[in-house]
Amino acid sequence: xxxxxxxxxxxxxxxxxxxxxxxxxxxxxxxxxxxxxxxxxxxxxxxxxxxxxxxxxxxxxxxxxxxxxxxxxxxxxxxxxxxxxxxxxxxxxxxxxxxxxxxxxxxxxxxxxxxxxxxxxxxxxxxxxxxxxxxxxxxxxxxxxxxxxxxxxxxxxxxxxxxxxxxxxxxxxxxxxxxxxxxxxxxxxxxxxxxxxxxxxxxxxxxxxxxxxxxxxxxxxxxxxxxxxxxxxxxxxxxxxxxxxxxxxxxx
Amino acid sequence: xxxxxxxxxxxxxxxxxxxxxxxxxxxxxxxxxxxxxxxxxxxxxxxxxxxxxxxxxxxxxxxxxxxxxxxxxxxxxxxxxxxxxxxxxxxxxxxxxxxxxxxxxxxxxxxxxxxxxxxxxxxxxxxxxxxxxxxxxxxxxxxxxxxxxxxxxxxxxxxxxxxxxxxxxxxxxxxxxxxxxxxxxxxxxxxxxxxxxxxxxxxxxxxxxxxxxxxxxxxxxxxxxxxxxxxxxxxxxxxxxxxxxxxxxxxx
DNA sequence: AAGTTTCATTGACACAGATCAAAGGGGTAC
DNA sequence: GTACCCCTTTGATCTGTGTCAATGAAACTT
Numbered sequence: 001x002x003x004x005x006x007x008x009x010x011x012x013x014x015x016x017x018x019x020x021x022x023x024x025x026x027x028x029x030x031x032x033x034x035x036x037x038x039x040x041x042x043x044x045x046x047x048x049x050x051x052x053x054x055x056x057x058x059x060x061x062x063x064x065x066x067x068x069x070x071x072x073x074x075x076x077x078x079x080x081x082x083x084x085x086x087x088x089x090x091x092x093x094x095x096x097x098x099x100x101x102x103x104x105x106x107x108x109x110x111x112x113x114x115x116x117x118x119x120x121x122x123x124x125x126x127x128x129x130x131x132x133x134x135x136x137x138x139x140x141x142x143x144x145x146x147x148x149x150x151x152x153x154x155x156x157x158x159x160x161x162x163x164x165x166x167x168x169x170x171x172x173x174x175x176x177x178x179x180x181x182x183x184x185x186x187x188x189x190x191x192x193x194x195x196x197x198x199x200x201x202x203x204x205x206x207x208x209x210x211x212x213x214x215x216x217x218x219x220x221x222x223x224x225x226x227x228x229x230x231x232x233x234x235x236x237x238x239x240x241x242x243x244x245x246x247x248x249x250x251x252x
Numbered sequence: 253x254x255x256x257x258x259x260x261x262x263x264x265x266x267x268x269x270x271x272x273x274x275x276x277x278x279x280x281x282x283x284x285x286x287x288x289x290x291x292x293x294x295x296x297x298x299x300x301x302x303x304x305x306x307x308x309x310x311x312x313x314x315x316x317x318x319x320x321x322x323x324x325x326x327x328x329x330x331x332x333x334x335x336x337x338x339x340x341x342x343x344x345x346x347x348x349x350x351x352x353x354x355x356x357x358x359x360x361x362x363x364x365x366x367x368x369x370x371x372x373x374x375x376x377x378x379x380x381x382x383x384x385x386x387x388x389x390x391x392x393x394x395x396x397x398x399x400x401x402x403x404x405x406x407x408x409x410x411x412x413x414x415x416x417x418x419x420x421x422x423x424x425x426x427x428x429x430x431x432x433x434x435x436x437x438x439x440x441x442x443x444x445x446x447x448x449x450x451x452x453x454x455x456x457x458x459x460x461x462x463x464x465x466x467x468x469x470x471x472x473x474x475x476x477x478x479x480x481x482x483x484x485x486x487x488x489x490x491x492x493x494x495x496x497x498x499x500x501x502x503x504x
Numbered sequence: 505a506a507g508t509t510t511c512a513t514t515g516a517c518a519c520a521g522a523t524c525a526a527a528g529g530g531g532t533a534c
Numbered sequence: 535g536t537a538c539c540c541c542t543t544t545g546a547t548c549t550g551t552g553t554c555a556a557t558g559a560a561a562c563t564t
Contacts, residue, residue, distance in 0.1 A: 081408050085497035089412040103408065105401035112408060131394060135387040142383060148400045149357035155407035156333050156355065156364060160341040162414035163458035167551070198512065206415035208552055213513055229512070229560070245337035419521065450542065463521055465543055481530070481542075 020044045029097030029184070030071050031125065031143065039137050046133055048124040059100065059114040059122060066104030068124045072096050075120020076195040079103075080203070081112045090204040092154070093117070093178075093196060096185055099147050117195040162206045165244075170205040171215040172243040175225070179234060190237065194230040272296045281349030281436065282323050283377065283395065291389050298385055300376040311352065311366040311374060318356025320376045324348050327372020328447040331355075332455070333364045342456040344406075345369070345430075345448060348437055351399050369447040414458045417496075422457040423467045424495040427477070431486060442489065446482040 021032040022040045032040050050073060053059060059070060059077065077094040091112060094100055104110040105127065134141035161170055183189040194201070198209040198216075205212065219225045224240055226233040234240065273284040274292045284292050302325060305311060311322060311329065329346040343364060346352055356362040357379065386393035413422055435441040446453070450461040450468075457464065471477045476492055478485040486492065 081412055083412065087412060087416040089408075089415045091408045091411055102401055103405050106398045106405055111405050131390070131397070135390070135393055138383070138387070141387055145383070145400070146358045148397070148404070149354055151404050152400070152407065153355050153358055153363050155404065155411065156341075156343045158411055159343055159407065159414060160333055160335065160339060162411060163341045163455065164339040197510090203415065209512080210514085210553085211551060214551090217513075449540090460522055461542080462523085462544085465541095466521090469543075 021047070024073070026071075026073065026097040031099065031140075031147065033143055034139050035137070035143075036139075039140060042133060042137070043140065046126065046129045048126050051122050051124060053116040053120045053122070055116055055118050055120075057116050059116065060104075060110045061113050062110055064104075064110045066101070066108050066110055066127070068126050069099055069101040069104075069130070070114075070122040070124060072098050072100060073121040073123055075122075076117045077114050077120060078117055078196060078200060078204075079112045079114045088203060090196075090200050092158075093204070095181060099151075102148055102151060117200075158204075167205075167207055167211050168215050168218065169243055170207065171201075171212060171219070172240045174201065174205060175232070175234060176237070176240055176244070179237065190234040192232055194232060273299070276325070278323075278325065278349040283351065283392075283399065285395055286391050287389070287395075288391075291392060294385060294389065295392065298378065298381045300378050303374050303376060305368040305372045305374070307368055307370050307372075309368050311368065312356075312362045313365050314362055316356075316362045318353070318360050318362055318379070320378050321351055321353040321356075321382070322366075322374040322376060324350050324352060325373040325375055327374075328369045329366050329372060330369055330448060330452060330456075331364045331366045340455060342448075342452050343410075345456070347433060351403075354400055354403060369452075410456075419457075419459055419463050420467050420470065421495055422459065423453075423464060423471070424492045426453065426457060427484070427486060428489070428492055428496070431489065442486040444484055446484060 020041075021027050021030070021035075021044050022037065024030070024032075027033065027040070032043055035043065048068065051059075051070075053075070062081065072094050074096055077100060078090050079092045079094065079100065080088060080090045082088045094114075100114050100122070101110065103112050130144070134144050161173055165173065178192065178194075179189045182192050196204075198212045201207075202209040202212045207215075216225070216227045219240075220227050224234070224236045226235060272293075273279055273282070273287075273296050274289065276282070276284075279285065279292070284295055287295065300320065303311075303322075305327070314333070324346050326348055329352060330342050331344045331346065331352065332340060332342045334340045346366075352366050352374070353362065355364050382396070386396050413425055417425065430444065430446075431441045434444050448456075450464045453459075454461045454464045459467075468477070468479045471492075472479050476486070476488045478487060
């Protein structure tokens with residue numbers, strides 16, 4: 001095995017890949033949202049280039065010194081936390097236009113791992129410089145705060161999911177969430193490829209992989225979805241949604 | 253029942269209560285952390301006064317327009333999210349020096365409820381003005397980002413708890429977390445009063461109240477804690493800690 | 505292209521925690 | 535001070551999901 005194909009070796013930054021925010025089709029989803037042409041140019045100057053990652057490579061690891069946040073330009077990531085005693089929790093899946101790495105701001109050290117689940121590309125956004133620029137550009141500052149707040153709200157949603165839903169509800173919520181995010185990016189709401197394993201889904205949803213698999217099978221038996229390994233077709237979105245809102249307020 | 257004693261009526265702001273950050277014994281825990289005397293004075297000017305709440309009163313509700321974040325000056329709060337279909341998840345408990353309301357930044361509308369669990373007092377921090385000031389004071393800006401990031405990291409910890417721990421582990425983690433936070437505020441690490449009900453603890457931990465109660469009883473039977481209703485004495489902190497780190501990497 | 509490893513599915517069984525139920529105690533409101 | 539209600543505890547039972555195990559299908563390696 002050649003060193004340059006070995007996984008998890010961090011590749012050098014490839015400045016040639018740099019593409020201005022103003023040219024990026026994700027600008028409406030990503031950090032430059034709401035900026036003027038002019039301000040977007042200033043943000044461009046700050047962005048430290050792009051970085052390509054092969055599937056399986058770490059973008060950062062828990063313990064790494066925090067210097068930048070990252071905008072996903074293409075591809076798919078997971079973040080997970082693991083503790084000394086061997087617990088492992090997937091805390092999120094990130095796709096194009098989403099921001100990674102904000103966990104590191106608080107202690108200057110990353111507290112989770114970010115791993116590419118397929119060949120991916122991110123923009124590097126040096127955080128100190130972002131802070132400097134955002135103190136000059138009000139809308140950038142405010143949007144950064146919104147992005148962080150959105151992450152907090154998203155986490156509350158996951159807590160709700162983990163704290164109150166049963167297995168099939170969790171999986172339905174998960175599929176609907178993916179569907180909605182793919183839609184926002186111009187992909188099909190009903191047909192997509194899962195980039196993660198059943199085990200990773202299970203970890204995210206607080207379930208064992210067998211339970212995830214069984215729930216998929218049950219959804220398929222009932223005609224709500226068609227599953228073939230990682231390929232998913234959602235056949236009945238409304239019905240999936242009803243799973244989330246039990247007819248009467250069933251308590252659990 | 254008189255209107256002025258009815259719960260959940262928001263009291264007027266009481267400017268007389270205003271106490272400068274520089275005089276506040278929470279300044280090392282709270283937003284002014286790391287500010288110079290001078291800058292602290294500028295933050296003082298911005299803070300819109302204090303607000304007292306009686307037990308049971310809402311500081312804000314899901315749906316309220318977001319205008320301020322709040323620093324807990326005294327007392328104890330819970331935040332919870334509830335969905336149309338009747339799910340209810342406690343997302344956190346906040347004590348003196350902690351910041352409430354950052355969930356509202358992303359959409360300009362609060363996404364959860366904040367309720368005082370005992371008579372409490374908060375400082376009002378108008379967010380737009382905070383943003384203006386933080387664009388002038390680098391350390392304030394950075395500290396605000398740290399506070400938000402810390403919230404994200406905390407949420408990941410809760411996700412880990414909900415996703416990977418069993419009932420007794422969750423409760424042990426909860427007690428140790430409280431203990432540590434009380435310690436940081438100069439209170440006893442081992443003896444404190446729970447401000448929340450078993451049901452609220454259960455909601456936070458993704459358990460039913462009966463399960464919480466049984467876990468308390470078991471801890472007591474094993475001599476790790478002494479429980480009398482809401483009064484808790486932790487008798488064996490090290491032993492509680494071992495509950496979190498299963499000897500061998502037991503998987504669940 | 506074949507071999508090897510990882511990933512997914514399915515079944516049988518076990519058990520942690522939910523549910524249902526009942527009784528007692530404490531705090532709160534009047 | 536008293537009455538009421540909410541909170542807590544505890545028991546009995548049920549059930550959803552975890553655990554263990556085996557088979558099969560893909561995907562990657564060489």
